[in-house]
Amino acid sequence: MKAQRLPLLIPALLVALVLVSGLSILAGKVWIAPAELFAGDDRWPIIVELRLPRVVLALLIGCGLGMAGAAMQGYLRNPLADPGLFGVSATAALGAVISIFFGLAATPMVLSGFALAGAALAVLLLSAIAGQSGSVIVFTLAGVVISSLAGALTALVISLAPTPFATGQIINWLMGALTDRSWDDVMLAAPLIVVGMAVIASAGRALDALTLGEAAARTLGMRPAVLQAQIVIGIGLVVGASVAASGIIGFVGLIVPHLIRPLTNRRPSAVLLPSALAGALLLLVADSAVRAAPTVSELRLGIAMSLLGAPFFLALLLKMRRQIG
C-alpha cells in the first residue's frame, strides 16, 4: 500500500542525478579537474557558458520526456506508447523546418517560436478532431493522422529546399542534439517544460483510475474531457518546448517508464515522478557520452538515443510476444 515498492527509488535517483551532473560539467573534450577550478582556473567560461546550459537543458528535456512518456502510457494503457504518438513532436519539427526553409533560423528564438507554434497547432488539431468525446481511440488515431501529415509535409519542405546548404541544415537539425545551446535556450524551454510537467502531474489520480478501464474510471470520478485536456496541454508544452530546444529526441519517453514501472507499485501516478528523474538521468548520461566520446565530429544525441532505443523496443516486443504466445 506504499506509494513506492522501493521507498528509496526517488532519493537514489536524485543522488545519481547530482553525481552525474557534477561529472558531466567536468567532463568533455577537455577534462577539468575540480581542484584546478577552485584554484582560480581561467576555464570557468567553458563551464558556465557552454557546459552548464547544456547540462541544465538535458536535465529539463529528459525530465519532461520521461514524465510525458509515463503519462502517455498511463493514458493509453499501453506500455508501447510514446509522447511522439500524438504528432506533437512531428508538428513542432515541421514548424522548425519551415523556419529554416525560409532562412529565418539565424535570428535567435525564431526557430523555437516556429516549433512551439507547430506544437500548439498539433494540440489544437488534436482537440478539434477528438472533440469532446474524451475517447482514447479517436484521440490516438487523430494523433497518428497528424503525425503522418506533419512527416509528409516535412519531407515536402526538405525536397523544396532552395539550397543544398538549407537541406543539410534541416536534416542536421532534425536529428536532434544539444550542441552549442545557450542560456537563452534554457530560459525559453524551462518555464514551458515545468508548467507542462505540473499539468501532467495534476492528472495523476485520473490516470490511476484509468487502470480499471474507462467505464470504471468514470465511476471513480475521472472526467474524460478534463483528463484529455490535461494530457494534450501537458504533453504539448513539454514536447513542444523540448523539440524547440533540441530537435527530435525519441525513445526517452518509451524506455524510461518501462524501466521504472517494476520498481513501483505500477500505479500510473507512482511512475510519473521517478520517470521524470530517470529520464533526466538517461538523457544526461547519453549527452555526456556523445560529448566526451573521442569521435571526430560529435555523434548526434537524437541518433544515439535511437540506436539505444530501437533494440530496447525490439526486446520489449519479443518479450510481450512470448507472454501472449
Added chain:
Amino acid sequence: MTAVLEARDVSVTLGAANARKAVLSNASLALRRGEITAIIGPNGAGKSTLLACLAGLRAPDSGAITLGEVSLTRVSARERGQRIGFLPQVAEVNWDIDVATLVSLGRLPHQGRWGQSAADLTAMADALEATDTAQFASRVVGTLSGGERARALLARVLAGQPEFLLADEPLANLDPRHQFDSLALMRRVTTSGAGVVLVLHDLAHAIRVADRVVMMDSGRIVADGEPATVLTPERIAAVYGVASHAVTLADGSPGLVLSGPC
C-alpha cells in the same frame, strides 16, 4: 430507509436518427439502502443500460436520475464516485498491479492530492478483510483464480464505502460455490447500510437472495416487488418463454425450478 437513488421516467434510445431503437422506456425505480435489489430480464431487456444510467455512466435521453433528491447531473464526478460504487460486467485491470494496489484505487474519489489518509488505509484493510482477500494482497491480480479475482474486484468497490453498490452480472464466470459466496458477501454489505443492486440472470439466485426483484422486458420495467410475487410462473413464461414452478427449499426459503421452453 428512505429512497435515495432514484430513476424517474428514464428513457434511452440508441442508433442513427432514422432507425432509433428504445432500449429503455419510461423506467422508474427507487432504490433503498440496506437491501438487495435484483434486476432481471432476458438479454436486451435494458438491464445494463438502466444500471449505467443509475451509475452516472450514461445520461438518459429523457427523465432523471436523482441521488438524495438531487439530480445526478448536478452531483460532482468525485462525489458521485464516493457515493455510488460500480462493478462493471467485464473488469479491466491494467499494469499487473497487485491486489492491495487494486483495492487502493477504490479510494481514489476520497483520496486527497497528496496520498492516502488513515481513513483510506482503514477502509482498504476493512475491504480486504470483508472479502477475505488480505492473504493474497501482495499477489498480482492477473495471477489470481476467477473466484479470487472476483473477490478482489469486489474489495476494490467496497474500499470506496459507497452508499450504493451497483454490479452488472457479478456472478458471470463464477462456479456455483463462488456464486453463493459472492451473494453472501453482498448480503453482508447491506447489513452495513449500503444498498446493493445486482443485474442477475439466474432466477433461482434472485428469488433466494434478493429483498426485491425488478423484472424488465423490452426496455420496460414489467414488475417490481418482493421476489415471490414478481417471479410467478405466469410472468416468467410471458417474459422469458420458459416454464417454471416455485418450490420451497429445505431451509424454508423460496426456490425456483425452470423446466424448459414453453
